[in-house]
Amino acid sequence: MASQPVDSVFLEDATWERVDKATGGAAASCFQCGVCTAICPWGLVKEETISIRKIVRQAQLGLPGWSDGLWLCTTCLWCESRCPHEVDITKASLGLRRLAWKERQVPPGLPTLLWNIYFDGNAWGRPPSERPLWAKGMAVKEFAPGDEILLYVGDDAAYDRRVQKVARALVSLLEAAGVTFGTLGEREPSSGDPVRSVGHEEYLAEMIDANARLFQEAGVKTMVTISPHCYDMFANRYPNLSGGFRPLHYSQYLLELIENGRLKFEKKLPLKVTYHDPCYLSRRNDICDEPRQVLRSIPGLELLEMERSRQDTLCCGGGGGRMWMETAGGERFSDLRMREAAETGAEVVVTCCPHCLSCLEASLSVVAESKLRVMDLAEVAHLALQGRTATSDVASRRP
Amino acid sequence: MRPLHIIACVKVVPKPEEIRVDSETWTIQRDGVRSEINPPDMNALEMALALKEQHGGRVTVVAMGPPTFVLYLRLALAMGADEAYLLSDRAFAGADTLATSYTLAQGIRKIGDYDLILCGEESSDGATAQVPPGIAEWLNTAQITYAEDLEVLPGSGMVKARRELTGGYEVIQAPLPCVASVKAGANEPRFMDMERKAWAEAEGPLTVWTATDIDVDPEMIGLPGSPTIVDGVAQAEASERKREFLAGTPEEQAQALVERLRAYL
Amino acid sequence: MTKSLYGAQEASAIWVYLEQNQGRLTGVSLELVGKARELTDGRSIPLVGVLLGDQVSGLAQEAIAAGADEVRVADHPLLRQYTTDGYTKAFTELILAGKPDILLLGATPNGRDLAGRLAVRLRTGLTADCTDLRLEEDTGLLVGEVTGFGGGILAYIKCPDNRPQMATVRPGVFAVPAPDGARQGKVVSVPVNLAKEDIKVQVLEHVDGQGVDITRAQVLVAAGRGCQGDLALINELASLLDGEVGVSRVPVDEGWASRDRMIGQTGYVTRPKLAIVCGISGAFQFSVGIEKAETIVAINTDAEAPIFEQADYCIVDDMFDVLPPLIEAVKRARGGNGGR
Numbered sequence A: 001m002a003s004q005p006v007d008s009v010f011l012e013d014a015t016w017e018r019v020d021k022a023t024g025g026a027a028a029s030c031f032q033c034g035v036c037t038a039i040c041p042w043g044l045v046k047e048e049t050i051s052i053r054k055i056v057r058q059a060q061l062g063l064p065g066w067s068d069g070l071w072l073c074t075t076c077l078w079c080e081s082r083c084p085h086e087v088d089i090t091k092a093s094l095g096l097r098r099l100a101w102k103e104r105q106v107p108p109g110l111p112t113l114l115w116n117i118y119f120d121g122n123a124w125g126r127p128p129s130e131r132p133l134w135a136k137g138m139a140v141k142e143f144a145p146g147d148e149i150l151l152y153v154g155d156d157a158a159y160d161r162r163v164q165k166v167a168r169a170l171v172s173l174l175e176a177a178g179v180t181f182g183t184l185g186e187r188e189p190s191s192g193d194p195v196r197s198v199g200h201e202e203y204l205a206e207m208i209d210a211n212a213r214l215f216q217e218a219g220v221k222t223m224v225t226i227s228p229h230c231y232d233m234f235a236n237r238y239p240n241l242s243g244g245f246r247p248l249h250y251s252q253y254l255l256e257l258i259e260n261g262r263l264k265f266e267k268k269l270p271l272k273v274t275y276h277d278p279c280y281l282s283r284r285n286d287i288c289d290e291p292r293q294v295l296r297s298i299p300g301l302e303l304l305e306m307e308r309s310r311q312d313t314l315c316c317g318g319g320g321g322r323m324w325m326e327t328a329g330g331e332r333f334s335d336l337r338m339r340e341a342a343e344t345g346a347e348v349v350v351t352c353c354p355h356c357l358s359c360l361e362a363s364l365s366v367v368a369e370s371k372l373r374v375m376d377l378a379e380v381a382h383l384a385l386q387g388r389t390a391t392s393d394v395a396s397r398r399p
Numbered sequence B: 001m002r003p004l005h006i007i008a009c010v011k012v013v014p015k016p017e018e019i020r021v022d023s024e025t026w027t028i029q030r031d032g033v034r035s036e037i038n039p040p041d042m043n044a045l046e047m048a049l050a051l052k053e054q055h056g057g058r059v060t061v062v063a064m065g066p067p068t069f070v071l072y073l074r075l076a077l078a079m080g081a082d083e084a085y086l087l088s089d090r091a092f093a094g095a096d097t098l099a100t101s102y103t104l105a106q107g108i109r110k111i112g113d114y115d116l117i118l119c120g121e122e123s124s125d126g127a128t129a130q131v132p133p134g135i136a137e138w139l140n141t142a143q144i145t146y147a148e149d150l151e152v153l154p155g156s157g158m159v160k161a162r163r164e165l166t167g168g169y170e171v172i173q174a175p176l177p178c179v180a181s182v183k184a185g186a187n188e189p190r191f192m193d194m195e196r197k198a199w200a201e202a203e204g205p206l207t208v209w210t211a212t213d214i215d216v217d218p219e220m221i222g223l224p225g226s227p228t229i230v231d232g233v234a235q236a237e238a239s240e241r242k243r244e245f246l247a248g249t250p251e252e253q254a255q256a257l258v259e260r261l262r263a264y265l
Numbered sequence C: 001m002t003k004s005l006y007g008a009q010e011a012s013a014i015w016v017y018l019e020q021n022q023g024r025l026t027g028v029s030l031e032l033v034g035k036a037r038e039l040t041d042g043r044s045i046p047l048v049g050v051l052l053g054d055q056v057s058g059l060a061q062e063a064i065a066a067g068a069d070e071v072r073v074a075d076h077p078l079l080r081q082y083t084t085d086g087y088t089k090a091f092t093e094l095i096l097a098g099k100p101d102i103l104l105l106g107a108t109p110n111g112r113d114l115a116g117r118l119a120v121r122l123r124t125g126l127t128a129d130c131t132d133l134r135l136e137e138d139t140g141l142l143v144g145e146v147t148g149f150g151g152g153i154l155a156y157i158k159c160p161d162n163r164p165q166m167a168t169v170r171p172g173v174f175a176v177p178a179p180d181g182a183r184q185g186k187v188v189s190v191p192v193n194l195a196k197e198d199i200k201v202q203v204l205e206h207v208d209g210q211g212v213d214i215t216r217a218q219v220l221v222a223a224g225r226g227c228q229g230d231l232a233l234i235n236e237l238a239s240l241l242d243g244e245v246g247v248s249r250v251p252v253d254e255g256w257a258s259r260d261r262m263i264g265q266t267g268y269v270t271r272p273k274l275a276i277v278c279g280i281s282g283a284f285q286f287s288v289g290i291e292k293a294e295t296i297v298a299i300n301t302d303a304e305a306p307i308f309e310q311a312d313y314c315i316v317d318d319m320f321d322v323l324p325p326l327i328e329a330v331k332r333a334r335g336g337n338g339g340r
């Protein structure tokens, strides 16, 4: 243990071990300064924010309901970026969730989520045979080792009708750039992100093992993901996938294609947009420039910035398994975010994460007076490629 | 009362969407098909485990089926069951509900010392809902079908449960031992404990019994013991949505819709 | 071969279990009488209704008007409420005395509870939850059509040797026959031997109707933002169809409906037979809660709304224009049906 926790009344007895073990020691260096609690975005919508210190203590005492606040955390990393002691707060909170699984203190719906992944291979409990249906009518083939990239579609783009459009737009872009690519079709596994984000580390380990083997056997080298959450998994949590394995978020890959001159936007797209950084790209993986550069390469497009952007982005509210837990009306970060986006005067808020897309779109009604729409980066790029100016048939429908 | 012993009966069923009828032999293709534990059986298992948590005792799972079911029984162990039994024998094949309930009842007799036997309300493949009452009859116990909120009343040796009926419910009480079929969705089945899973895979107490192990009349099991026969199978029409747009004035649309919905009115 | 308690040579007649609940015949009982009448047409097979309960003989005439030739009534105070033990014992005695060739029951919760137990006591075969019935041309054997594997497979099942040939039939697949008040039939009262000790279970409480539980509803009428807070017509249609009202997330956010009615990913996953979805766009987070419905009707002003991609019957129109005539049309249709 690096440094001894200050609060020795609680932290030195045997109960500490249980918590310390579950969190992998992540909470040990906390000095109780309270910065994280003060900055947590839940403070923007609720009286009480997440206090990792408090939860650790309650967990230690095994107080009934100790885990309640824990499940709010969207793993947005804001607190962590400000912690003076570099406490790995998400590691601590996911570790505590792991403890909560052990002690069966889990919100309803989450066990079903894991069973769905276990029996169906996706977070929605849909048949794997329906996984490739998003590409209906398009020429998307099975990945072969000679292909430039494996397109990792992910559960959201495979099954959510709205996000399917993003995958289809991306395919059009790849085709336009002459990229040879394929998917794993029905065999594509869940990346494990939902499992990680609800803190079931043991099951995650089993999945990672099996998936890594699958990718290796398939001969995957460069992998392009649609979701930042899947990207984060493959980039940071698959230790056995080294050796030439190169995971990319599609925004990075699009930029590569643009820089290599394979993808070029020649027609003007006169559109005022603002870009919403997904936390899993920006804060977690320092990918802030690539999506912006893709947008800037579109002639006629005007990029406006929100106050909170790049590393300081405001979470949409969908991370950390929150997509599977209800957030009451009035407590949704995405409501605030849509207001911030509207204030820029943009016509379209662009993002490149399926969770952000869902959350922001579900909050469209709070900015009903503006003309704001939500689009994915791939959709904007595809629009630019086609030289169309009307966004109506691509963007989200107005409520 | 001695510690509670609950037996949960589980079945492994193919995923509905995977099922195809072989158009030449008119048989159902089950080979290589993805399967799962019958969802209401998961509810029964969860109920058993929750009762064990509350009252102590132990949970035994039992299934009848091919050796491949072992994999799924391990999941039940990983969820928290104490032991598992698989009744597996070629002679059991082709059993209808009479033969199935008889075989399971004989298996349960052999396991012995049971207080409560929990089954799912019905299986997603056969959907007969007959096996639980059948087991109760063979074992000559009380039965509670479509149970939810089941409570064991310690001391009195009784169970109390809410039974779902058409447009209502009743609360009934029955003496132990008792067979209950658990309503689908009565609870949320807990996820496995991965440490237990590793234990279940390495050394889980899982016993396979054949027909000779459980004292069955060979004439009463499998195909010979089944009075019903399948006279043919067919693939039902595809379950894809019809997407039929109804035209006309609101009155005409309403009328057209009602004609299409007769079965539900 | 497991032998039934009597054989095919001794067996005759089709029996229909006339399930009553609190002194009212269930609709499916009459549906079965109607179907059995049709099966016996052109054959000289008597059609017998069986009524168990406490002072229920008054219901016999309803079954006769629907097509029964005879109704056997087992009246006993211990049969006032359905119990597996009491009903199985009384019914078994009736069957062993009358030796029916075929016995049909409605696949209601209690019908299935009883049928499953009876079949084993009689050591006979039971075809459960049939969606159709016919008699085989040459043998006269009962063939039941059942669906399996979530409805993807149809199977045809018969029971050649054991008697009675039992089947439970899903409510609503056959029509309730129009009553013929002039029909004559025998009403026979049969003795019942039942003692308190025969019945192990005790019914503590019996409730018709229940709290909100949209996951159980057979019919769901769902409303979204399009209802603009006005759920009157939705409520009316739902109660007319003996269904429940469900909503998308928007009405919950707006305070038009309570959280326990919310369908979807973070609401409830429902599996009704029929869902009528009004003024809901069909976002994925909503759809995952409704896609297990057998039949989906969508009413939406926007022809491009994604909900139409997931619906069986699509009406592109204002819900407030469609619901009033729909309610009237349902009333008319139900009027002809005698209600259920």
Ligand SMILES: Cc1cc2nc3c(=O)[nH]c(=O)nc-3n(C[C@H](O)[C@H](O)[C@H](O)COP(=O)(O)OP(=O)(O)OC[C@H]3O[C@@H](n4cnc5c(N)ncnc54)[C@H](O)[C@@H]3O)c2cc1C
Pocket: A318, A322, A323, A324, A358, A359, A360, A361, A362, A363, A398, A399, C223, C224, C225, C226, C227, C247, C248, C249, C250, C251, C262, C263, C264, C265, C266, C267, C268, C278, C279, C280, C281, C282, C283, C284, C285, C286, C289, C299, C300, C301, C302, C305, C317, C318, C319, C320
């Ligand atoms: C993490 C997360 C979880 C979520 N969970 C859920 C969930 O569990 N359940 C859920 O429902 N949503 C959920 N949502 C929200 C979901 O994404 C949608 O925002 C929501 O379902 C939209 O509700 P709606 O269809 O009623 O409203 P809208 O999308 O605004 O649609 C209203 C529809 O009504 C139509 N309409 C308007 N007036 C009329 C009229 N007079 N007659 C007929 N049609 C009319 C319009 O054409 C439109 O299609 C979730 C979102 C997120 C981000």
Ligand code: SF4
Pocket: A029, A030, A031, A032, A033, A034, A035, A036, A037, A052, A053, A079, A082, A083, A084, A085, A086, A087, A089
């Ligand atoms: S900011 Fe860091 S040191 Fe301060 S209370 Fe939070 S975790 Fe502890």
Ligand code: SF4
Pocket: A036, A039, A040, A041, A042, A050, A072, A073, A074, A075, A076, A077, A078, A079, A080, A089, A090
């Ligand atoms: S990760 Fe985000 S939501 Fe979680 S505690 Fe930190 S700031 Fe709050």
